[in-house]
Amino acid sequence: MKKEVLYTVPSYFRDDMKILSYRFGKGEKSCIILGALRGDEVQQLYVCARLVSFLRDVEKEGGILPGRTVTVIPTAIGASMNVGTRLWAPENMDINRCFPGDAAGSTTERIADGLFSTLKLYRYGIQLTSFYQPGSFVPHVRVMDTGRQNPELGCEFGLPYVYVRKPRITDKTTLNYAWQLSGTQAYSLYAGKTHEIDETAAEQTLRAIIRFLNTRGIIRSENSPGHTASVITEGDLTQVSAGAAGLLRRVKFAGAHVRRGEQLAFLLNPSDGSVKEVLKTPATGVLFFVQEGPFITQYSPVFQVLTGK
Amino acid sequence: MPVTKEITKIASASLPFEEQWAIRRCRYASGLAGGRLCIAAGTHGDEMMGQLICFQVADRIQREPESLRGTVDIYPMLNPLGLDIMERMVPAGIRLDMNLAFPGNPQGTPLEILCHAVMQDMLGADLVLDVHASTHYKSELYEVRMNEADADRLIPKARTLCPDLIWVYPEYAAYGSSLTSALCAAGTDALILEADERRRKPQEIAAGVVSGIFCKMRELGLWTGETQQAPAPEAIPVVRTKAEVCRVTCCNPGVYVPEDRIGTEVRKGDLLGTVVDACEGVVRERVTAPASGLVFSQRSYSAVYPGTLIARIRKEPV
Known part of the structure; x- marks a missing residue:
């Protein structure tokens, strides 16, 4: 294992922020895994920390295949993690909206550029990412539909779903989009939670990455078999939104099979506990996303039901 | 009405x-x-x-x-x-x-x-x-x-x-x-x-x-x-074009102390501001105009990092 400082942001009031990478093996730049790009991506950091620990043992046992390199960057935003802010605090900017970056640009663009100059050298790129709304997903792989995507390869993670998503205008400055355009096969893994450690989801995500590294011939390590993945798109998801505002009391959770008309959650008056709305599923399927609340604004998407798969 | x-x-x-x-x-x-x-x-x-x-x-x-x-x-x-x-x-x-x-x-x-x-x-x-x-x-x-x-x-x-x-x-x-x-x-x-x-x-x-x-x-x-x-x-x-704007950034972290240049025409080399280090009591950087022209954006007194935007200058038309 080689620990390196990939990029340094000099600071005045504090210590410099160092972006650390952990490199295993020698030779072709095969796969790179990036954890937290936002200061609240605790689960993403945790999965990477465990992956570094795991790969250290694999390397000792000779399990990194000859001519292959795998690199892990646990976090690119340690300074924000230390003060509890999601974005790059000095500029209030999202690093994941600044790719491919600019070496002569703002500090945030320079961080993105410093990262991307390494990230783009790899054949496969894995980003552990989070959703802007607090909630739980069925663990899955996301691929941006750039015309260069390879969702079939994404099935090798062995997670239940590979979600191919059409990029919105604002997605065109994300890492996943820039990565694909630069020739890296890029995958985003949704590792369950964001702000806290979810051991079960972390283990599942870790196993998925190890599975991918195994099947791609980068490492050799025993692992549990994965799921036969289904490739899904936005058209396979039905949204259930709140017609009222209030406190959310869920009765169904991510991953549950639900039948049409089944109760999913109650929206309660936060003062007197009366039920303002019963959220029901309009279709039979699997709960792909569940918002955690506890406060729900009217019209908020609360559930996404995966139908027809 | x-x-x-x-x-x-x-x-x-x-x-x-x-x-x-x-x-x-x-x-x-x-x-x-x-x-x-x-x-x-x-x-x-x-x-x-x-x-x-x-x-x-x-x-x-x-x-x-x-x-x-x-x-x-x-x-x-x-x-x-x-x-x-x-x-x-x-x-x-x-x-x-x-x-x-x-x-x-x-x-x-x-x-x-x-x-x-x-x-x-x-x-x-x-x-x-x-x-x-x-x-x-x-x-x-x-x-x-x-x-x-x-x-x-x-x-x-x-x-x-x-x-x-x-x-x-x-x-x-x-x-x-x-x-x-x-x-x-x-x-x-x-x-x-x-x-x-x-x-x-x-x-x-x-x-x-x-x-x-x-x-x-x-x-x-x-x-x-x-x-x-x-x-x-x-x-x-x-x-109208990126080439007409000179984007000035600083190279060092510190506290930025601006000169009052907003809305003024500056000459290449004019001082825009200073990055100081209060701990060591030294000037870390003197940020100067890389080109002559109108200063239309100006950083105010604040903490800065390498890459922080100090000023935008509309370059003098050639």
């Missing part, structure tokens, strides 16, 4: 505790033939200048109602929750930039639904002005901004707003989701007005912008009262 004043909630979503997340519009209608001007502000909750500009426009209309023709719609607080806590993003659990959510979606999230309603309400206006106020620790001249795709059509229309500068943004993916871009794409002319509140006497800065707005209203046939003379087209500098 008297001018009517009507405040309407054009869209709302319930919040958990007995409150509506509402977007309000105040309409001044003359009842006389004329067009419609929309003035929006507060998309970013940490930008307060739009409040003062909206107030001053409304104040003048109410003092001189006989001069109004057509309709003026004022939307002072597009992001009321953010404004309340001086937060750029929309709070309400999502922390998203409202100006990246247009044109919205009537079946989407609360933010997308509200953005869609704003769009629908503004569509068909003769002109929409979206007032912004730069970012933290940065002063701007009074600028009118627009996207490259709309520049040929909008530059002539921007001149009668009497700005200090017209700036054409290079094409950039995220701008496509801004209010003005979405409106232009839907066939309604829209411009960004940028005017900062970080210098002393924000009321004077606002008055300059408001004077330009009334000049524009007169040109649109919405105002018959006195206004300033629109400057000659060649009197307003226009930045």
